[in-house]
Amino acid sequence: MRIPLAQPEITDADREAVLRVLRTPHLSFGPMLPEFENATAAYIGQSFGVAVNSGTSALQLAFRLLDLPPGSEVILPSFAFVAPLNVILQEKLRPVFVDIDTATLNITPEAVAAAITPKTRAIVAIHTFGRPLAMDRLRALADQHQFALLEDACEALGAEIAERKAGSWGDLSVLAFYPNKQITTGEGGMLLTSNPDWAERARRLRNQGRDPALDWCQQAEAGFSYRLSEMNCALGLAQLRRIEAIVQRRQAVAEVYDRKLAGIPEILRPALGVPRGRISWFCYVVQLAHPLGQAERDSLCARLLAQGIAAGRYFAPLHRQPLLAGEKHLPIELPVTEQVAARVLALPFFSQLTETQIQEVTDALSEALADLRRKT
Ligand SMILES: Cc1ncc(COP(=O)(O)O)c(C=O)c1O
Structure with missing residues (x-):
C-alpha cells in the first residue's frame, strides 16, 4: 500500500x-519490565501495571482474576474488535x-443500564x-449494581x-x-489495577502460575506464558515518553481530515472533541450518509485499495459472527450497530x-463518490 491504514512511529x-x-x-x-509497568501505571493513574504479550492476554488475565461463575453475563458492545x-x-x-x-460509536450508560x-x-x-466513554457514569452503575468494571482502553491510550x-x-x-496503536511494543499489552493482590496474582499467572516465594519447580496454580520481553518493554517505554506529543499530532491529523x-x-x-475530556485518536472513521450503504462502502474501499490507499471496514457486528451461531439467546436486534457497521469507512490514519x-486520500474519496453520484 502506498498509503497504509496505520503505521508505527519508530x-x-x-x-x-x-x-x-x-x-x-x-x-x-x-529492569525494563518494571520500568515500563511503573511508568505506564503512573501515566494512567492506577497503582500497578502488569505487562503481557498482548491486549487479549491482559483481558484473559482480567477475567481470571474476576473469577466469575460460568454463565455470568458480561455486557459489551457488538461494534467492537473481537x-x-x-x-x-x-x-x-x-x-x-x-x-x-x-455519533460516538460507543455504548451509552442508558443502554448499559437497560441490559443489567x-x-x-x-x-x-x-x-x-x-473516544472516551462516560466512565464516571459507568463507574456509578457498576458500584450501584455491584458488578465489575473492566475498562478496555486498548484503543485509547491518552x-x-x-x-x-x-x-x-x-x-x-x-x-x-500492537503497531497500529498510539504507542507500540511490536506485540504487547498491559493489565492495570489498584488492587495489590490482583497485581501479584496477575504476575504469577503471566509466568506459568509460578509463585516467586516457592521453589522454581514447585507449582501453585496453572498459569499462562504471557511474558513480555525486555526489547518490547524498552520500545514501549521510549514511546511512552512522547505519548503527549503523539496524542496531539493525531488530533492535528484528525483536524486536517475534518x-x-x-x-x-x-x-x-x-466530532473532533468530547464535552468533558479528550480523544486519543486510534483511527479516523467516517460514515457514509443514507441512502449510501454497505454496497457503496465496499466499492469505495475497493477503489481506494486499487489506488494504493488502504481503507477498512472497522468493525463487523460481533453478534452476527459465525462463532456465535450456536448461542440460543442470539440473534438480537441492535439496529444502530448494524446500520453503522454497514456504513463505516476507516481511512489511513x-x-x-x-x-x-491526506489530500490524496480525500481527493480519491471525492472522485469515487462523484462517480457513484453519476451512476445513480
Ligand atoms: C478494544 C480492543 N480490545 C482488545 C484488543 C486486543 O489487543 P491485542 O491485539 O494486542 O491482543 C484490541 C486490539 O486492537 C482492541 O482494539
Whole structure:
C-alpha cells in the first residue's frame, strides 16, 4: 500500500533503546519490565501495571482474576474488535451485547443500564477508536449494581474523561500495543489495577502460575506464558515518553481530515472533541450518509485499495459472527450497530500522515463518490 491504514512511529531513540537491551544479557525479566509497568501505571493513574504479550492476554488475565461463575453475563458492545468476545467465550461467560450511539460509536450508560439483569457480573467498557466513554457514569452503575468494571482502553491510550485518563476507572483495565496503536511494543499489552493482590496474582499467572516465594519447580496454580520481553518493554517505554506529543499530532491529523472532508455531503465526519475530556485518536472513521450503504462502502474501499490507499471496514457486528451461531439467546436486534457497521469507512490514519497524503486520500474519496453520484 502506498498509503497504509496505520503505521508505527519508530524513532532513532526507540531503536537505540531496543539496541541497549540487546547489548545486555537480560532479554526477559530485566529492569525494563518494571520500568515500563511503573511508568505506564503512573501515566494512567492506577497503582500497578502488569505487562503481557498482548491486549487479549491482559483481558484473559482480567477475567481470571474476576473469577466469575460460568454463565455470568458480561455486557459489551457488538461494534467492537473481537478480542473481548473471544475471552468471554473462552472463560465460559455469556456475552450480552448493547447497542451504540450513532455519533460516538460507543455504548451509552442508558443502554448499559437497560441490559443489567440479576446475572450481570461485569461490563467491558471499550473506548472505541479512542473516544472516551462516560466512565464516571459507568463507574456509578457498576458500584450501584455491584458488578465489575473492566475498562478496555486498548484503543485509547491518552484519552481523558472527567479529568482522568482512560484506563484509570476500571477495577481492572487493559491496554494494547500492537503497531497500529498510539504507542507500540511490536506485540504487547498491559493489565492495570489498584488492587495489590490482583497485581501479584496477575504476575504469577503471566509466568506459568509460578509463585516467586516457592521453589522454581514447585507449582501453585496453572498459569499462562504471557511474558513480555525486555526489547518490547524498552520500545514501549521510549514511546511512552512522547505519548503527549503523539496524542496531539493525531488530533492535528484528525483536524486536517475534518477540514478536507467538510464539503462532501455523503461523508459524516466524527466530532473532533468530547464535552468533558479528550480523544486519543486510534483511527479516523467516517460514515457514509443514507441512502449510501454497505454496497457503496465496499466499492469505495475497493477503489481506494486499487489506488494504493488502504481503507477498512472497522468493525463487523460481533453478534452476527459465525462463532456465535450456536448461542440460543442470539440473534438480537441492535439496529444502530448494524446500520453503522454497514456504513463505516476507516481511512489511513497515523501520527506521521502528511497533509499531502491526506489530500490524496480525500481527493480519491471525492472522485469515487462523484462517480457513484453519476451512476445513480
Ligand atoms: C478494544 C480492543 N480490545 C482488545 C484488543 C486486543 O489487543 P491485542 O491485539 O494486542 O491482543 C484490541 C486490539 O486492537 C482492541 O482494539
